[in-house]
Amino acid sequence: MNTGLPLLSLLVWTPVLGGVWVLFAGDRQAGTARYLSLFVATLTFIISALLYLRFDLQNPGMQFIELRSWISAFNINYHLGIDGISLLMILLNTFITLLVVIASWDVIEVKVSQFMAAFLILEGLMNGVFVSLDTILFYVFWEALLIPMFLIIGIWGGPRRVYATIKFFLYTFLGSVFMLVALLYLYFQSGTFSILELYDLPLGLTEQVLIFIAFLLAFAVKVPMWPVHTWLPDAHVEAPTAGSVVLAAVMLKLGGYGLLRFSLPITPDASAALAEFMIVLSLIAVVYIGFVALVQMDMKKLIAYSSISHMGFVTLGLFAAFVINEKTANAGAAIMGIEGGMMQMISHGFISGALFLCVGVMYDRMHSRQISDYGGVVNTMPVFAALMMLFALANSGLPGTSGFVGEFLVIISSFQASPWIAICAAITLILGAAYTLWMYKRVIFGPVTNDEVAELKDINGREKLVLGILAIAVLLFGIWPAPIFEIMHATIEQLYTHMLTGKAG
């Protein structure tokens, strides 16, 4: 706001236009496309870093606001702004995209410029979702970002990519249609598409419940929550490595972000009324999916299921807050649950991204994702094995890694909602370790099982760089998560107060 530079617009349009640029400029020369993409992704990351440096941590409201009329007849505005929640998501997005560009450097050999462009445009559109303060603008970004992901899986994906893309597209599209209906309904009630104004719109409980359900269909698919999760394993299995990374690390967070931006503040009474239902769904995700992950034979599927299980902690943290408020009125613990959920999203971004990259590293060499095709990789790829060990442990929620922080906070705060919630959630301690480390054991440990493993080459400098950066992030935010909490704390405190101030009248 104070700089004159429209930082948020830059954040959205730099990668989008940059992507178009890459598309045209890099068409002939794969090398040009790569360096251009790296430049654009770096630039975007720097913009987001600037945003962080200028962000006022004490201010719980929207910052860097940009407001221009877009379609004045319907009062639709180009309205941008960020708070602590969006800022974290943006940082995660720009960080992961930068890594993905580096990680795909020479892995992708066909249609390089299109591939890179798709990721840059996707990055911009996702930033668009995170900065929109107008529901229609939000919806446009929300739907538009399906297209690049659709193309990424559909063009560079595996053999069953058509089934996977259609499933992915229909699932998410179906969900978001209901959201649009809800948004339009809200417009007709209030005459505004401004998200912030909707926060103060009084709504009856029945209305709220219907709107909540409409929102939920859109967001639950993205999270994904049980039982609308089955698109994810298919999409991951077929997606190219980079696609899986962005999908898991950033796109899934759109669901959690939507719940925080729309469901909790716009329909707080319905959220409270349905909190227990949401908690049950979250716990099913944690436990049921944990068991399912245990028996997967495909590494990517296993990590996909593990993602679903971990995202259960996000929704658990958000909705346990309502029950905690009801039971003990301990605001501190309730906020801890929500912040734990947020932290879980960020951390899952690093860890799932890293694990998918690890599978990608092996896939590039062996062209198989089947656990049974591996065994004894540590003998030929010791550096890789060490890095993957770290990520596997982080995925099991080991203290000292970022994976611990969110789960820990959600479990210890949800105990105040009910001991049984905490007990169910804590089963992940055993299950998470079991499926992750059992996979690790079968793939990495043991004697060399076949000739192909015997000829594996350890990771090269570029792979070391990408995995190394992620390893540092995982450790840094495990040892010192305070900075992340500083960014979101003011915003979430205000959100919590708002959530409890019912609007049903």
Added chain:
Amino acid sequence: MFNDLQTLCLVIVLAPLAGALLAGLGGGILGRAGAHTVTILGVLVATICSFVVFKQVIVDGMPPADFTVYEWLSSGNFSLQVGFLIDPLTVTMMSVVTFVSLMIHVYTIGYMHDDPGYTRFFSYISLFTFAMLMLVMANNFMQLFFGWEAVGVVSYLLIGFWYQRESAIFANLKAFLVNRVGDFGFLIGIAAVLMYFNSLDYADVFAGAPDLAGQQITLYGTEVWSVMTFICICLFIGAMGKSAQVPLHVWLPDSMEGPTPISALIHAATMVTAGIFMVARMSPLFEFSETALNFVMFIGAVTALFMGLLGLVQNDIKRVIAYSTLSQLGYMTVALGASAYAAAIFHLATHAFFKALLFLAAGSVIIGMHHEQDMRKMGGLYRYMPVTWICCFLGTLALIGFPGTSGFFSKDMIIEAVHLSTLPAAGFAYWSLVIGVIVTALYSFRLFFMTFHGSERMDRDTWEHIHESPAVVWVPLCALAIPSIFIGLFLVGPMLFENYFAGSILVQEQHNVLATLGEDYHGPWGLIVHSFTSPMILLCMATGIFLAWIGYLKQPDLPGKLAGWLKWPYRVLVNKYGFDAFNQIIFAGGARKLGALLWQIGDVKLIDGLVVNGTALTVRWFSGVIRHLQTGYLYHYAFAMIIGLVFLLVFFVHRIGFAGLTP
């Protein structure tokens, strides 16, 4: 920023970490000698500094210090910090941990000499020292949990150190998962602590404990528990995992797949005592729940006796010691249950020395025998390995509690303390421990005789190469043998009967069995004399030794015959009471079956088959009816949705919209 003590504490923690990182990340550059130099230097610094702090606290009587290093995070209105609590209990643990660790670092130079993972190994054991120090020095539950899990992970890495061995990577996964079961309980306990004390700092929690003593928690229906009982039992489940108490003991014997220095460092002297330490640290909580204390005592007693019995039928030299460790941990746990926390810590300390000694002696034997661990193929080794033989003999004496040795003081005091306890489980516990003395003496001397005496049963090739181990191996043995014998003599008085643990361990008046014992205490020599004047324990011990002498020196064919006569009990012991089979079938197998079921039925059949693809099929059937609508193109489906949407919109505008738009 930090005062002297704080700086010292940071050095103690960070020096081993720095060593671990240097050896781990820079192992290739440093080389083997470089790696062991930096790690040993790190641990040496930590040991010296620990002794300095020990002197300040214990000798100079410095008051406990509780300080924050940095804020980990602040969320809600909670601030979680990384900080240290330095009091007599902490410094005792710090000194034991760093000293034993130092000995093991030195020993490792010899033991792992030819191993390709040499630098990695040093990195791990230094990392372990760091984690263990974080655990014992914590001043809050979050950090305690960090250390708790971190030692678990390093133990996982170390058990699976020889990652090519199927048995090793099976054992390490098993160890980690079983520990996680304990951690599960531990975490729930921490959550309950946060709820009822609204803080995770020891200081707040301990101060608030008396006020919570009467409070209750409803678990389901009308089932109410005392809050303290709930918290303590949850925390103790964590201790059962780490300190390998029945039924979470199953990982410890398997963990012997790791290299021997690890068995000594982690699975005897330090990590497994974390649970004992934790309960002692939490004495201000446990003291308010007699139910929990009873539970603790009962579990400990079962472990002490029944795990000792398993030691009788093992033939792997390390496994015998492993079961002995389980049994000794049971003794400590019983002491905790009897509120004789000081006795538990005392036994922990003495056990750390003599058990590390026994393991390292076993390791020395294993080196001498060229990695043969089966005692049936040993015998008569005293001729070839005199230093190891004497050290092992001293360790064995300490283990069985021979009058005057360190184990004598610590174990006798536990048995006496339990005898005085008035809790319902005390009777059972007392007799378990007394019978346990016979069993301990029997399996210890069985090991000793089978290994060092009797006929030489090794094959000729091995026999030709038997040799005493090099100095880096036997010097640590001797260094550990000294405290194994003498430390009890000096520590028994101050640790148990003076105000050694003042301020760090709380015992309620009505539970204070050690105070009662203290009334009759007339110095360590008095205890030795007493053991001869009322010689029940001594006779038990003599019985055990005598049986071992008969069975393994005098009549070596007797045990085999005995096993033949007592087929059924023998099989129970050989099968380790069936715990492993049960876990393998019910838990490991059950979880996989359940997972497959949920996946195939829930995800594939119901959600995908019925709902998702079912919907798609319905659409296809429906469009088959209206043939020309059936295209199969994605955008047509999407288009259909948009049409539906428009219908809905019209509906809204028509029904509600106008009212909303035109006020």
